[in-house]
Amino acid sequence: MTETARSPGGSAAPGGVWAQVVGQPAVVAELQAAVADPAAMTHAWLFTGPPGSGRSVAARAFAAALQCPDGGDGTCHACRTVLAGTHADVQTVVPEGLSIGVVEARELVRVAGRAPSQGRWQVVVVEDADRMTEQAANAVLKMIEEPPPRTVFLLCAPSLHPEDVPVTIRSRCRVVGLRTPPTDAVADVLVRRDGVDPALAAWAAAAAGGHVGRARHLAQDESARLVRKAVLDVPLSLVSLAACLTAADDLVGAAKEESDRTTAALDGAETEAVKASLGVGARGPGVAAASRGAGQLKELEKRQKSRATRIGRDSLDRALVDLAGLYRDALVLAAAPGESLPLDHPDRRADAEELARRIGAEGALRRIDAVLACRTALEQNVKPQVAVEALTVALRLPA
Amino acid sequence: MAAAPPAPTSRLRAVVGEEELLRSRAVAAVRAAVLERHPQAELHELTALGLPVGQLADVLAPSLFGEHRLVVVAGVQEAAGALVDALTAYCADPDPDLTLVVVHHGGKRNEALLKTLTAAGAAVDECPKISSAGDRAAFVRNEVRAAGGRITPDAVGALVDAVGGDLRALSSAATQLVADVGGTVDADAVARFHRGQAEVSGFTVAERVLVGDRQGSIEMLRWALERGVAHVLVADAIADGIRTAARVTSLNTSNTGELARALKLPPWKVKKAQTQARGWSIDGLQQAIGVAAELNADVKGVAASADYALERAIRRIVDIRATTGRDSRARSRY
Numbered sequence: 168m169t170e171t172a173r174s175p176g177g178s179a180a181p182g183g184v185w186a187q188v189v190g191q192p193a194v195v196a197e198l199q200a201a202v203a204d205p206a207a208m209t210h211a212w213l214f215t216g217p218p219g220s221g222r223s224v225a226a227r228a229f230a231a232a233l234q235c236p237d238g239g240d241g242t243c244h245a246c247r248t249v250l251a252g253t254h255a256d257v258q259t260v261v262p263e264g265l266s267i268g269v270v271e272a273r274e275l276v277r278v279a280g281r282a283p284s285q286g287r288w289q290v291v292v293v294e295d296a297d298r299m300t301e302q303a304a305n306a307v308l309k310m311i312e313e314p315p316p317r318t319v320f321l322l323c324a325p326s327l328h329p330e331d332v333p334v335t336i337r338s339r340c341r342v343v344g345l346r347t348p349p350t351d352a353v354a355d356v357l358v359r360r361d362g363v364d365p366a367l368a369a370w371a372a373a374a375a376g377g378h379v380g381r382a383r384h385l386a387q388d389e390s391a392r393l394v395r396k397a398v399l400d401v402p403l404s405l406v407s408l409a410a411c412l413t414a415a416d417d418l419v420g421a422a423k424e425e426s427d428r429t430t431a432a433l434d435g436a437e438t439e440a441v442k443a444s445l446g447v448g449a450r451g452p453g454v455a456a457a458s459r460g461a462g463q464l465k466e467l468e469k470r471q472k473s474r475a476t477r478i479g480r481d482s483l484d485r486a487l488v489d490l491a492g493l494y495r496d497a498l499v500l501a502a503a504p505g506e507s508l509p510l511d512h513p514d515r516r517a518d519a520e521e522l523a524r525r526i527g528a529e530g531a532l533r534r535i536d537a538v539l540a541c542r543t544a545l546e547q548n549v550k551p552q553v554a555v556e557a558l559t560v561a562l563r564l565p566a
Numbered sequence: 567m568a569a570a571p572p573a574p575t576s577r578l579r580a581v582v583g584e585e586e587l588l589r590s591r592a593v594a595a596v597r598a599a600v601l602e603r604h605p606q607a608e609l610h611e612l613t614a615l616g617l618p619v620g621q622l623a624d625v626l627a628p629s630l631f632g633e634h635r636l637v638v639v640a641g642v643q644e645a646a647g648a649l650v651d652a653l654t655a656y657c658a659d660p661d662p663d664l665t666l667v668v669v670h671h672g673g674k675r676n677e678a679l680l681k682t683l684t685a686a687g688a689a690v691d692e693c694p695k696i697s698s699a700g701d702r703a704a705f706v707r708n709e710v711r712a713a714g715g716r717i718t719p720d721a722v723g724a725l726v727d728a729v730g731g732d733l734r735a736l737s738s739a740a741t742q743l744v745a746d747v748g749g750t751v752d753a754d755a756v757a758r759f760h761r762g763q764a765e766v767s768g769f770t771v772a773e774r775v776l777v778g779d780r781q782g783s784i785e786m787l788r789w790a791l792e793r794g795v796a797h798v799l800v801a802d803a804i805a806d807g808i809r810t811a812a813r814v815t816s817l818n819t820s821n822t823g824e825l826a827r828a829l830k831l832p833p834w835k836v837k838k839a840q841t842q843a844r845g846w847s848i849d850g851l852q853q854a855i856g857v858a859a860e861l862n863a864d865v866k867g868v869a870a871s872a873d874y875a876l877e878r879a880i881r882r883i884v885d886i887r888a889t890t891g892r893d894s895r896a897r898s899r900y
Contacts, residue, residue, distance in 0.1 A: 408848050409816035540778075549862045553805045557859030560852045 183241035184231040187224050189379050190348030194225060197343065198243045200234045202239065209279070209341045211311050211320040213296070213332060216345030219378025222293045222323040225345060229321060230257050234286040245286060254287035260293045264378060264473035267293070272303035276310045277316050289318040289529065296322035297331050304333045311339045347377035348511075357386055373513045376492060394421060398486045399493055399515050402522055402534075411559040418486055418550050418559075426479035434471050437505075441467050480545055483555070487545075490562075491538040497522035498531035525564055537561040576658045580683045583693025585734040586670040592669060592691040593638055600665050600797040604634035615647035619652050619779045626656055626664065633663075640669040643676050650679050658688040696733060702726055709737045710751060715744035717751040724756040730764030763789040768803030775880050776807050776842040778887045783880050797865040797872040804879070805858040810835065811843035850890035854883050 185195045195203055201207045212229070214222040231249035232239030239246060239524065248254040258278050260267065275291060283289040293299075299307075311320050322340060324332045347526050353372035356379065358362040363371070363386045374395065375382035384391045401414045492511030496519035504523075510516060523531065541558040545551060582593045600607050610625040617639070625637050639645075639653070653668065660666065668688075670680055672695075684690060696702055703722045708719040717725075717740070729739050737762065740751075745754045766789045774783035788799055811827050814836060822840065826833045846854075857879050862873035 228794070240870075405815065408812060408852060411852075412813055463864060545858060547863045547868055548866045549859060550802070553859050553862045556723050556809060557856050560855050563852070 175381050178476050180356060184228040184235070184239040184246050186241070187228050187250070188220075189221055189224075190352030190558060191221065191225065191345050194343055194345055198232065199227070199238070200227045201404060201505050202229075208319075210314050210318065211340040211466065212322065212325045212339035212548050213342045214321065215326050215332075215342060217347050217373065217377070218325045219381055220345040220347055221379050222325065222345055224290070224379075225343070226294075226321040226323055227252075227257075227259075230254075230288075230290040230292060233288045233290060233319065236287075249290075254286065256283040256288065257290045260291070260477060262298045263477070264470055265298070267295070267299045267303050268292070269302040269306050272299065272306040277309055279310050279314055279320070282315065286376065287317070290319045290321060291318065292323070294323050294334070295325065297324040297326060299333075299336075301333065304336050305524065308335055308339070311336065316449065348379060350377065353377060353379055353382050357383060361387065363387070370514065376511050394425075394486075397421065398489045399512060399518065400494055401490065401559070403518055403564070405559060405563045406566075408560070408563070411563050415552070415556040415559045418483065418555050422479045422483040422486070425482045426475050429478050430471060430475045434472075437467060437471065440463070479551070483545060483551060484542060487538050487542050487558075491535050492523065493519060494531045494534045494538065497526065498528055501526075501528040501531060530565070534562050577662060577665055578657065578683055578686055578688035579665070579667045579691065580688045581667060581669045581691045582672060582680060583691075583692060584695040585693045585733060587737065588693035589669055589671075589691075592693060593640075593669060596665065596667050597636060597638075600636045601635065607636055609636050609638075611640065613640050613644045614649060617645070617649055619648050622649060622652055626661070626666075628661065628663070635664045636667070637664060638667045638669065642668050642669060642679060643671050643673055645679075646674055650676055653679060654682050654700060657682050657688075660686065667793055678839045690693060696731075699726070702731060702736070705733060706736055706740055707886065709740040709762040710744055713741045715745040715747070715749055715751055716754060717743075720753040721751050721756045724753050729758065729763055730758035759858060763793075766790040766793055768795060768800040769807075771800050771880075772803040772807035773842070775778060775804055775883055776811060776846075776887075778845060778884050778891070780881070780884045783884065787880060789801055791876075793872060799860045800876055801858070801865040801879075804883070805862060807839075807842065808851065808854045808858050808883070810839040811846060812855060813853060814839045815846060815848060816845045845891045846887060847890050847892050850886050853890065855888070857882050 185199070188195055201209070216225050222258055223335050228239065228249060231246045233242075234245040234254060235241075235243055236245070237243065240426050241250075245254065249257050252259060255402050258275075260271065260275060262271075275293070281289055314320065315435065320340070322336070323330070326332070329390060344466050348407075350369075350372045353375070354365070354368040357368035357372060361383055367386050368382075371382045371386035387393065401418070405411050437533075444461065453514065489512070493515060496510045496512055496515070499510065500519050501523035509517065512519070526534065537558055541554050544554040544557075579596055581589050583589060583593040608629060612622065612625070623637070625635070629635055642650070644655070645653075653666075656666070668679070670676065680690075696705055703726065705720075706725060707717060707720050725739060725743070726736070729735050743751045743755060743759065746759070763786070764788055768790065771783060771786045771790055774786050786900060787800065791797070809860065810829075810831070811830075816827055817825060817828060819825060819828075820834055820840065822836050825831075825840075826836045829836065831839075843851075861875060863869075864879070865872045869875035
């Protein structure tokens, strides 16, 4: 989820700012109408859609179109700054940790109360609004219901069901539902925007199952392809209890490694920056006063830990989604062998067929259930090691 | 256990170790010996932390009336540098009319002072922490013998279970039992005065669960919860026990060293897991792993009552072991 196309760089192609929104003609039409016609505009929007469908990209394009005097031509100063994330009147909240807390939400309310300084709207974009805690959601309720006349909220939530967002928030927003972009549209944008080789782009788009950011990651990063391969090799390797336990170790270890790698790069620099601003290690008068900043460091450590947990969890979650996809393919092949239905992992067709032969439709369905149960368990804070071990044991192939 | 009476030449003593009871006994023994020899002796007991050097110099200086003096400096591991220097300087030329006892609580700080003391011919009383079960039992037996009684082996076990690892509590319980029972202390006598389980952790519960002891595991669980052990810790210990047993069983070897290397676990843990894995089948372990994962979610807020979730999971795991186990008939008595 974190690798969603969040930073649409580059200039706009035909279609102005809307060119970034991949495979969503209905949504684009609706948003364009809102920009063009004040009567079709409203004060709060909720973008929902499956992971990777480009919710935040759509929200940002919408923000750009709102700020642009020409309704989003993609070339003017306003469009460029919004798309680059530097426009003064577009505030973006990206939760790095596990949730958006009440403190952040209050700050959000304060910002939303300002009048636009140069643009036409004061736009507040909240990515992953489903991560707002109940308290945080309650804190922004009043503001979302009746914001100042030139303020507009754009909330994003990774879900097919708007129900995942608290009903109190949802009822105050206009819901925009994005669909999974078609594979060729994703491949097309990879070729056009990122200059990926067409054959690789087609493969990546199909392997990512309509997840734009994931497809780009797979197309550009060799190690991402290796990780995916390791995950998809798991189902056929589960022939004994020892193999199950090893596979669980590998999955959890890979997630931890990714989290460690990502956070190691960030944590050190952040900690140094805070220490420097507190004057740690400095000499001279005022050093004693600086040592009182230990609370800030502790606070930072807490945030970093929360972020590390989230990165690890997201990485594990991606692996689980890939696994579920492979079992889904096996289910499709077992239930409808003659028909050529699209597969989640077309490049692993042979594996899916082998799985279908060994576990049948019912077995595949049970294993999909097990994967989904494991995702739920991880959300419920079960130790990853314990949850994944239970999963791989449940996935074990019959003798 | 009692310190040897100070030899006339031993005017310096060091009492070193983490066990508070043994330290205070050693100091008391020295005090008693000094008083026996010199009934008019002056006694000075000082705490090293924050002690001004001047005050130490004062008590170390010769007395006006020439009486023998006993100076105890407690907690020198916390002493300031100047005080350590003063003590070190004194060691170079001890006063024959003075017994100096330096009490150190163990650890690295101010260790050099101890070395100086021993180099100057100080007698050392070692008071190490008693951590193994065998040492603790030996301590109890000694206490009972010192109080003039005898104790049966099962009574020793019951007393340690019920009172816990605190030596002072064990000592007073042992002395009290001898006084009450008079003579031989047996398990019945212990049970009459002491009941329950003083130290229960998640691992105690997990051990009983893994060997399939239904009654024992539920009993330990209730004790653990009663003692305030967190639900999550018990659940984690159970999951960990099952996982390790599964690891040990799933590999095709029973060589402890090989397993320890393959699983990256310490050999004692592998050995313990091997014992616990006896009687489990692969199928049973797989089911138990599932139960442990559910339990982990339950204790983290999914179940309405974590108490109930734990007890239910334990019963389920014991049932799984009994029905799928390798020798399910032999264990029907549980």
